[in-house]
Amino acid sequence: MSWHIDSETLQRYATGTATSATAASAEAHLTGCAECRALLAPAVPAPRLDAIWAEVDRQVDLSSRPLAERLLTRAGVREDTARLLAVTPSLRGAWLTSILLAAVLAALAANVTDGTGRGMAIFLTLAPLLPVAGVALSYGPAADPAYELTLAAPYSVLRLVLLRSIAVVTCTVALTAIGALALADNGWQAVAWLLPALALSAATLALSVRTTPTWASAAVGTAWLCIVLVSRGSSQDELVFGPPGQVAALLLLAGAVLALLHFRSRFSYDTRRSS
Amino acid sequence: MTAVRVQDVTKSFGRTRALQGVTFSAGVGVTGLLGPNGAGKTTLLRMLATVLAPDSGSLQLLGRNPQDADDRLAIRRRLGYLPQEPGFHRGFSVFDFIDYVAILKELTDRQARHQEVRRVIDAVGLSDVAGRRIRALSGGMRRRVGVAQAILGEPELVILDEPTAGLDPEQRLRFRDLVSRIGEGRTVLLSTHMTEDVAALCPRVVVVDGGRTVFDGTPSALTGTADGRVWLAADRSALVALSLGSVQVLRRGASNGSSV
Numbered sequence: 001m002s003w004h005i006d007s008e009t010l011q012r013y014a015t016g017t018a019t020s021a022t023a024a025s026a027e028a029h030l031t032g033c034a035e036c037r038a039l040l041a042p043a044v045p046a047p048r049l050d051a052i053w054a055e056v057d058r059q060v061d062l063s064s065r066p067l068a069e070r071l072l073t074r075a076g077v078r079e080d081t082a083r084l085l086a087v088t089p090s091l092r093g094a095w096l097t098s099i100l101l102a103a104v105l106a107a108l109a110a111n112v113t114d115g116t117g118r119g120m121a122i123f124l125t126l127a128p129l130l131p132v133a134g135v136a137l138s139y140g141p142a143a144d145p146a147y148e149l150t151l152a153a154p155y156s157v158l159r160l161v162l163l164r165s166i167a168v169v170t171c172t173v174a175l176t177a178i179g180a181l182a183l184a185d186n187g188w189q190a191v192a193w194l195l196p197a198l199a200l201s202a203a204t205l206a207l208s209v210r211t212t213p214t215w216a217s218a219a220v221g222t223a224w225l226c227i228v229l230v231s232r233g234s235s236q237d238e239l240v241f242g243p244p245g246q247v248a249a250l251l252l253l254a255g256a257v258l259a260l261l262h263f264r265s266r267f268s269y270d271t272r273r274s275s
Numbered sequence: 276m277t278a279v280r281v282q283d284v285t286k287s288f289g290r291t292r293a294l295q296g297v298t299f300s301a302g303v304g305v306t307g308l309l310g311p312n313g314a315g316k317t318t319l320l321r322m323l324a325t326v327l328a329p330d331s332g333s334l335q336l337l338g339r340n341p342q343d344a345d346d347r348l349a350i351r352r353r354l355g356y357l358p359q360e361p362g363f364h365r366g367f368s369v370f371d372f373i374d375y376v377a378i379l380k381e382l383t384d385r386q387a388r389h390q391e392v393r394r395v396i397d398a399v400g401l402s403d404v405a406g407r408r409i410r411a412l413s414g415g416m417r418r419r420v421g422v423a424q425a426i427l428g429e430p431e432l433v434i435l436d437e438p439t440a441g442l443d444p445e446q447r448l449r450f451r452d453l454v455s456r457i458g459e460g461r462t463v464l465l466s467t468h469m470t471e472d473v474a475a476l477c478p479r480v481v482v483v484d485g486g487r488t489v490f491d492g493t494p495s496a497l498t499g500t501a502d503g504r505v506w507l508a509a510d511r512s513a514l515v516a517l518s519l520g521s522v523q524v525l526r527r528g529a530s531n532g533s534s535v
Contacts, residue, residue: 054386057385057386057389058385061385061389064368064371066366079385080378080383080385080388083371083374083375083378084375084378084379087364087367087375144362145362145363145364145365146361146362146363146364146372146375146376147362148321148326148356148358148360148361148362149356149358149361149362149376149379149424150379151324151325151326152324152325152326152351152354152356152358153351153376153379153380153381154348154351154352154379154380154381155378155379155380155381265344268344268347269325269326269327269328270321270326270327
């Protein structure tokens with residue numbers, strides 16, 4: 001190299017005050033001239049260097065993040081929270097796709113057998129079970145390989161459990177609602193699954209303070225199926241899916257939320273009965 | 276300060292009594308927890324990691340009571356823990372997984388967190404594979420990932436459950452080096468099957484058998500017998516057979532230390 005950048009231009013480039021044309025030509029020279037690079041390094045103010053480094057770190061980090069995390073961040077979720085959410089098995093694409101498929105198929109089945117009312121009952125029985133299954137796979141030893149580490153970490157387990165299960169229930173309910181659009185019957189029954197779905201999910205969470213989410217959801221799911229079968233056996237469908245059932249679901253929801261608040265500290269320990 | 280105080284702690288799972296009154300304490304440095312399979316080592320360490328609550332007895336960690344919610348949070352902020360079977364989100368890269376644990380450890384500022392993640396990855400010598408997915412790592416490398424997350428945030432109390440399990444002899448040597456560095460100025464409790472680990476690493480050793488502490492002292496207080504594999508506590512309180520890969524308590528409270 002026969003020429004070098006004069007100290008004034010170098011200073012301006014280092015502090016980021018050079019015009020873009022000057023900066024471009026300085027940059028072209030710097031890539032080929034070790035001498036000028038050596039002069040440049042100490043001239044860059046430390047805060048500017050830190051800011052540049054932070055931005056590089058951020059860009060590299062963002063581009064390597066999985067799709068789910070990027071979607072969550074774009075939806076306004078904080079990047080650290082997004083990372084904690086994105087590992088949830090029941091928030092993955094494959095799981096959510098199968099939920100949508102199950103809801104649509106149940107709705108189509110309901111249409112085929114319509115007239116007898118049996119089809120609608122199948123949809124209304126199945127729909128509340130979908131978020132329950134999602135909650136079972138939202139945290140705990142079966143869903144989270146790092147469960148043991150999570151317990152020993154200062155991050156509130158209750159907060160993590162609520163974050164994940166609310167995200168799962170919201171997604172599942174939204175997908176089920178999309179599935180319900182395929183129902184031929186658009187009467188009030190098309191939304192009769194919503195309250196039971198929320199109530200059963202909350203009950204699963206409340207039971208999880210004593211056992212694993214897997215067992216809790218199995219217990220809640222079985223209880224729900226028994227109630228539905230018994231009421232069908234005695235031709236009392238209206239009791240479960242009609243107004244009395246809705247009121248009962250609302251009470252269960254309230255009770256489960258209260259129980260959850262009351263026993264919330266138990267999430268802090270391993271909830272398995274044996275080890 | 277004595278970071279760990281365990282007094283008469285018991286724990287049952289159903290009808291199985293895993294711990295039947297364990298008492299010991301540990302301060303700065305590496306303390307080894309030795310015992311046969313099923314002795315209750317893991318149950319004890321899980322309690323010290325605040326993951327399990329004792330049925331009875333008292334537990335004090337870093338001067339606080341883990342049964343109290345506020346104290347427990349304070350302990351967890353100063354605690355590092357490597358479980359016996361650390362689970363990994365295997366699709367994550369080494370960096371991303373440790374970053375995930377760092378978030379759980381309340382390192383919310385991204386830049387500071389990433390700096391700390393890089394520091395621990397470097398400390399366990401995994402910088403070259405930081406971008407590799409965990410499922411593509413060897414067992415020994417995964418162990419090191421486990422140790423790396425345990426030292427995030429410079430914890431004062433570090434619990435390592437079987438950190439040398441499944442390592443080849445050369446890896447084990449490097450591991451001892453790492454653990455003794457971690458033990459400088461910190462309280463480290465580690466359980467192991469390997470008597471060589473204890474002899475090389477631990478100024479203190481606690482032997483647990485049948486849910487009870489049967490020996491508590493320096494490794495040299497466990498005196499060797501003829502074949503060098505059966506050790507007898509100097510005070511003749513226990514006869515402990517230690518061989519490669521296993522520990523067997525032959526006699527508890529042996530009064531006249533007869534040979535085996």
